[in-house]
Amino acid sequence: MIIKSFTADTSAAALKMVREQMGGNAVVLKTRPLSGQTEGRGVEITACLESPTAAQSSRIFPDKPATPKIVTEPVIPESAPTPEAPAITVVPRPQPGRLSTRFDSIEHKLDMILAERPSVSAEDSAPPEVQSVCEALVDADVPIEFIASLAESLQTVKAADSGDAGIPARAREELVARLSEMMLPSIEFNKGDTLVFFGPAGAGKSSVLGKLAASLVTSGKLKVRLATLDDFKLGAHEEIRNYADFLGLPVVDTDAEDESVRRDRDVVTLIDAPGLPHGSAQIEKLAQRIDAVHPDHRFLVFSSLTRSRDVIDLAHAYKSLDPSHVIVTMTDLSSCYGSLVAAATGSGVKIAFTTNSPGGIGTVNAPDPDFIARNLLNVEVRLETSASA
Numbered sequence: 001m002i003i004k005s006f007t008a009d010t011s012a013a014a015l016k017m018v019r020e021q022m023g024g025n026a027v028v029l030k031t032r033p034l035s036g037q038t039e040g041r042g043v044e045i046t047a048c049l050e051s052p053t054a055a056q057s058s059r060i061f062p063d064k065p066a067t068p069k070i071v072t073e074p075v076i077p078e079s080a081p082t083p084e085a086p087a088i089t090v091v092p093r094p095q096p097g098r099l100s101t102r103f104d105s106i107e108h109k110l111d112m113i114l115a116e117r118p119s120v121s122a123e124d125s126a127p128p129e130v131q132s133v134c135e136a137l138v139d140a141d142v143p144i145e146f147i148a149s150l151a152e153s154l155q156t157v158k159a160a161d162s163g164d165a166g167i168p169a170r171a172r173e174e175l176v177a178r179l180s181e182m183m184l185p186s187i188e189f190n191k192g193d194t195l196v197f198f199g200p201a202g203a204g205k206s207s208v209l210g211k212l213a214a215s216l217v218t219s220g221k222l223k224v225r226l227a228t229l230d231d232f233k234l235g236a237h238e239e240i241r242n243y244a245d246f247l248g249l250p251v252v253d254t255d256a257e258d259e260s261v262r263r264d265r266d267v268v269t270l271i272d273a274p275g276l277p278h279g280s281a282q283i284e285k286l287a288q289r290i291d292a293v294h295p296d297h298r299f300l301v302f303s304s305l306t307r308s309r310d311v312i313d314l315a316h317a318y319k320s321l322d323p324s325h326v327i328v329t330m331t332d333l334s335s336c337y338g339s340l341v342a343a344a345t346g347s348g349v350k351i352a353f354t355t356n357s358p359g360g361i362g363t364v365n366a367p368d369p370d371f372i373a374r375n376l377l378n379v380e381v382r383l384e385t386s387a388s389a
Contacts (some may be wrong), residue, residue: 002060003048007034014045021060022049058283114305128153129167133377140376143310143345150174172373179369182344183351184325186366189216189297191223192265196290198321199301200314201233201275204329208301208355209270211364212241216268217247223267225250229289230274232282240272261284271295287321298324300347304334304354308342315346325352327364332356340367 002022008014011031018026030046052060102317130151137147154171166169189195197205209226216222226244230236244251252264254271271293276282290298300323302311326343331354353364 001007001048001050002052002057003029003046005044005046007044008297009015009042011045014043016047022047022052025049038372055332056126075377127167129171132170133168136378137338137376139378141337141342141378143308143312143342145282146178146341146345150178158340167245168377172377175373175376176369179341179367179372182341183367183369187297187325187352189220189222189268191268193296194269194271194293195297195299196271196273196293196295196303197299197327198230198273198286198290198318198323199275200303200306201277203275203301203303203306204355205275205301206236206239206243206272208299208329208353208364209272209389210247210326211248211355211362212353213243213270214247215364217249225252225264226270226272227252227254228272229254229286229293230272232274232276236272238276269293283320290321298322299327299352299372300325300343300349301329302339302343303329304331304337304339308338308340311339311342312346315343319347323347323349325349327351327353327355328367329355335375337372340372341376 004022006014006017006021008017014031015028018028026047026049027047028047032044032046034042034044049060083280133154134147134151137150138144154167197209199205212222213226216224224247226240226249228236228240241251243249252269258291273286273290274282276286298321300315300318300321302314306314326347326349328340328343328351331337331340338355340351351367354367355364356362
């Protein structure tokens with residue numbers, strides 16, 4: 001942020017100086033009359049610029065040119081004896097304009113870097129309703145790139161076109177449409193399908209596996225068996241066996257040499273995978289093991305408690321495992337659903353399920369774009385606030 005005061009004979013003249021140096025995004029903080037000042041300057045305006053570019057900063061606070069040094073050469077009388085000429089080192093003086101050109105290049109590069117950082121700050125001409133929508137999405141931890149894109153779309157909407165609720169209504173409608181493109185309304189499983197669940201440690205992979213297994217048995221009336229590729233976590237095999245015992249399901253060895261044992265055409269096989277740290281070299285080995293079981297569905301599992309920036313980074317790390325769908329867990333433990341948007345945009349695949357309560361109890365649910373949009377926009381709170389006002 002840059003804050004600077006401008007003085008002039010009139011307010012109009014001072015405001016003109018503000019616009020010339022700070023541009024149209026400057027905010028006037030204070031206007032003060034100057035009585036009894038010399039040179040006729042009677043108004044002082046203090047303004048600020050929230051996010052100046054390097055060029056604007058240079059224009060507002062120009063560097064003072066260094067005072068040139070005057071170099072004089074000694075005058076030697078003609079009658080004086082000529083001494084031996086000492087070795088002279090010639091230091092070239094800087095060429096005029098070369099230094100300024102270099103600074104211009106640096107400013108250009110800084111401007112490019114700053115431009116690459118998306119900003120959700122609406123322009124001065126943006127309606128307050130658009131700014132309100134952006135603020136709600138920021139609070140919900142929605143990725144900044146997604147917010148900027150939505151805000152740009154909403155800029156074309158005028159509240160006068162459909163009353164004061166025009167932009168909020170359009171925001172919800174647009175958000176539901178975009179979320180619908182990121183989510184599957186339903187997914188079907190057939191006999192003989194193999195499902196693999198992978199993702200970061202603590203995301204709830206085993207819990208999802210247990211819930212989906214229970215749903216397939218009770219609602220889908222399918223034969224189900226469980227397995228695990230997790231040789232890292234202590235008790236991983238025991239955890240899968242506990243789920244299997246609770247549901248009355250068999251456990252299969254995915255490393256069995258007999259193909260008929262590893263793949264039963266009458267049974268749906270659910271396989272848990274180890275949670276690997278971000279950037280782990282083990283991901284490549286895990287990819288080979290997953291390819292060996294020839295899965296029909298590859299579920300990348302994230303917790304809704306993970307911040308969006310980390311979800312995106314992790315999604316990129318797991319792309320080598322070629323996920324087909326995303327599952328977001330523990331949605332009842334978070335009031336910020338921005339991680340759902342991050343999971344879909346970061347992985348490039350659609351969300352198949354969301355789950356709530358941790359552990360093997362509860363159900364897997366198809367994502368509801370309208371409910372998620374309400375959560376992201378904090379619709380209920382905003383409606384109550386408007387009613388009380």
